[in-house]
Amino acid sequence: MVKFNYVITDEVGIHARPAGLLVKAAQQLSGKVTVTKGEKSGDAKKIFSLMGLCVKKGDEVTVTVEGENEAAEAQSLEQFFKENL
Amino acid sequence: MIKLQGKTVFAGIAIGPAAVLEKKDSPVKREHVDNVEAELLRLEQARERVLLELAELYERALSQVGESGAEVFGVHQMMLEDEDYSGSIKNIIESEKVNAEYAAAVTGDNFSEMFESMDDEYMKARAADIKDITERLIKTLSGKKSSVETGDVASVIIAEDLTPGETVQLDKSKVLAFVAWYGSTNSCAAILARTLNVPALIGVDYPEDIDKKPVIVDGNEGALYIDPDEETIKKYESLKEAEKAKKQMLAELKGKPTETRGGRRIKLYANIGGVSDVAYALQNDAEGIGLFRSEFLYLSKEDYPDEEEQFQVYKIVLQNMAGKKVIIRTLDIGADKKIDYFKLDEEENPAMGFRAIRICLEMPEIFKTQLRAIFRAGVYGNAAVMYPMIISVEELREIKSIVEEVKAELSEQGIPFKPDIEQGIMIETPAAVMISDLLAKEADFFSIGTNDLTQYTLAIDRQNSKIDRFYDPHHEAVLRMIETVVKNAHAEGIWAGICGELGADVSLTERFVEMGVDELSVSPTFILPIRKIIRNIE
Numbered sequence: 001m002v003k004f005n006y007v008i009t010d011e012v013g014i015h016a017r018p019a020g021l022l023v024k025a026a027q028q029l030s031g032k033v034t035v036t037k038g039e040k041s042g043d044a045k046k047i048f049s050l051m052g053l054c055v056k057k058g059d060e061v062t063v064t065v066e067g068e069n070e071a072a073e074a075q076s077l078e079q080f081f082k083e084n085l
Numbered sequence: 086m087i088k089l090q091g092k093t094v095f096a097g098i099a100i101g102p103a104a105v106l107e108k109k110d111s112p113v114k115r116e117h118v119d120n121v122e123a124e125l126l127r128l129e130q131a132r133e134r135v136l137l138e139l140a141e142l143y144e145r146a147l148s149q150v151g152e153s154g155a156e157v158f159g160v161h162q163m164m165l166e167d168e169d170y171s172g173s174i175k176n177i178i179e180s181e182k183v184n185a186e187y188a189a190a191v192t193g194d195n196f197s198e199m200f201e202s203m204d205d206e207y208m209k210a211r212a213a214d215i216k217d218i219t220e221r222l223i224k225t226l227s228g229k230k231s232s233v234e235t236g237d238v239a240s241v242i243i244a245e246d247l248t249p250g251e252t253v254q255l256d257k258s259k260v261l262a263f264v265a266w267y268g269s270t271n272s273c274a275a276i277l278a279r280t281l282n283v284p285a286l287i288g289v290d291y292p293e294d295i296d297k298k299p300v301i302v303d304g305n306e307g308a309l310y311i312d313p314d315e316e317t318i319k320k321y322e323s324l325k326e327a328e329k330a331k332k333q334m335l336a337e338l339k340g341k342p343t344e345t346r347g348g349r350r351i352k353l354y355a356n357i358g359g360v361s362d363v364a365y366a367l368q369n370d371a372e373g374i375g376l377f378r379s380e381f382l383y384l385s386k387e388d389y390p391d392e393e394e395q396f397q398v399y400k401i402v403l404q405n406m407a408g409k410k411v412i413i414r415t416l417d418i419g420a421d422k423k424i425d426y427f428k429l430d431e432e433e434n435p436a437m438g439f440r441a442i443r444i445c446l447e448m449p450e451i452f453k454t455q456l457r458a459i460f461r462a463g464v465y466g467n468a469a470v471m472y473p474m475i476i477s478v479e480e481l482r483e484i485k486s487i488v489e490e491v492k493a494e495l496s497e498q499g500i501p502f503k504p505d506i507e508q509g510i511m512i513e514t515p516a517a518v519m520i521s522d523l524l525a526k527e528a529d530f531f532s533i534g535t536n537d538l539t540q541y542t543l544a545i546d547r548q549n550s551k552i553d554r555f556y557d558p559h560h561e562a563v564l565r566m567i568e569t570v571v572k573n574a575h576a577e578g579i580w581a582g583i584c585g586e587l588g589a590d591v592s593l594t595e596r597f598v599e600m601g602v603d604e605l606s607v608s609p610t611f612i613l614p615i616r617k618i619i620r621n622i623e
Contacts, residue, residue: 020160
């Protein structure tokens with residue numbers, strides 16, 4: 001299991017459009033991707049689960065990747081967060 | 086005539102017959118099914134079809150309104166593909182042995198309720214997306230085609246709620262305006278209406294018999310008139326004409342330089358009071374921002390806005406203006422603009438009291454936070470800063486030494502900032518006018534705030550309507566003051582502009598140009614009319 005923390009800088013947070021992008025990115029990965037905000041967590045491959053977290057600008061989220069290729073996948077996902085969220 | 090009030094989603098005026106969008110959605114019945122496998126297969130096939138339909142809508146929206154408007158259909162596809170959503174429908178079919186339509190309806194209700202209960206306006210509005218895809222799925226399951234009829238005449242489209250799917254399917258040449266009861270200014274339909282450039286209202290509680298009746302949509306005031314009387318029709322026809330003329334002028338004058346026939350260039354900037362005004366300034370072809378009132382950052386809050394928050398706002402404005410000048414005026418509160426958390430005392434005479442730069446110099450920590458944010462944001466564009474209510478050279482020197490402290494701190498902390506931001510002052514007191522020759526040696530530019538300057542020069546309180554008859558905005562005393570300021574500025578090689586209301590007074594534009602005024606900063610609406618006048622001056 002590999003984790004990283006990220007503070008959302010995108011103006012709208014993880015809303016429909018950015019959530020869509022993240023779901024697409026996560027679906028490319030083989031591992032299980034979980035996004036946690038406070039006590040709630042959601043599956044990054046599922047749009048409703050992700051939008052349900054209601055992540056806003058300035059929120060800190062923890063992203064966890066579990067799977068065979070978790071280190072590399074977490075790294076590419078972190079890059080995705082930096083570029084898009 | 087009936088007048089109904091709603092909320093504006095997109096401004097503009099439309100006159101024409103109302104056309105109520107019929108949504109023939111029959112209630113979904115719960116039916117028992119024996120063959121669960123067959124029902125699941127039916128669901129799967131319907132889902133595939135809807136996904137195809139959404140892909141088509143995406144393409145269609147892409148060509149009609151561009152990517153930002155089309156994206157909603159991409160998100161809809163993703164929602165429909167979501168495992169939780171389809172899993173829930175399947176689960177209901179299997180466990181309750183019911184028809185797919187019913188299972189979809191229950192799931193749609195549950196999911197949209199989840200979004201409606203969220204503590205966020207944008208997320209609440211997403212409930213409409215879920216209803217949209219669910220309805221689409223149910224219609225496909227029951228073999229009905231989802232379509233909308235607009236009729237043959239160009240009409241004002243009236244609906245309970247407009248789903249983005251419907252908005253795109255409408256024949257655009259037949260749509261004069263949108264009026265809906267539900268929806269939010271964040272809804273996808275609202276975004277599309279904006280992209281299509283037609284007036285749109287929401288929250289209008291229209292009567293059932295509105296269909297085919299003549300209506301007027303006033304997207305500027307958020308009003309809908311049903312069966313308007315002749316006088317109202319006349320009024321709106323002329324407003325519509327004026328709007329058309331304005332659009333035409335925009336087309337003619339946009340991109341043209343603001344210069345006299347003799348080739349003298351005047352800087353024509355916009356006054357803005359927040360980030361949302363930037364688009365308006367750019368639409369009207371502002372050559373820069375001559376007055377960015379920073380008060381809104383403080384007024385909309387319960388506590389002092391921090392540096393990061395301010396930095397982000399300045400940065401966004403600078404980036405959007407893409408290299409054009411943005412003059413940020415530091416905090417100008419007190420007098421008529423009060424903020425609770427500043428805990429300012431009641432004053433006998435607030436216009437002459439503790440306000441603007443006086444507060445900043447007395448509370449330097451607040452001032453420094455703002456300056457840090459401005460100098461940091463300066464990296465992202467062409468920023469300038471100006472200080473309000475200056476009466477002495479000493480004040481300006483004090484400010485400049487605070488600025489030097491701020492810069493030293495920033496470089497010590499290794500935080501990037503733009504060191505050579507232009508620093509100007511507002512000329513809005515008679516004192517500043519009288520010593521403008523001295524101030525010109527210390528400031529990089531002058532911007533004349535005519536509202537306060539007039540009030541202080543004529544000793545007339547603008548809030549007191551009793552003395553209106555003594556108030557003359559074209560008073561020679563004020564005009565001479567402006568002339569003096571411009572002359573003194575030019576003698577020291579700096580520029581001088583006007584950012585008060587007088588700057589937008591078209592009857593004075595020619596006189597200002599003759600005086601040598603270098604810049605006019607006006608509310609965005611006035612930019613093109615003033616450009617037109619200047620281009621006709623010899």
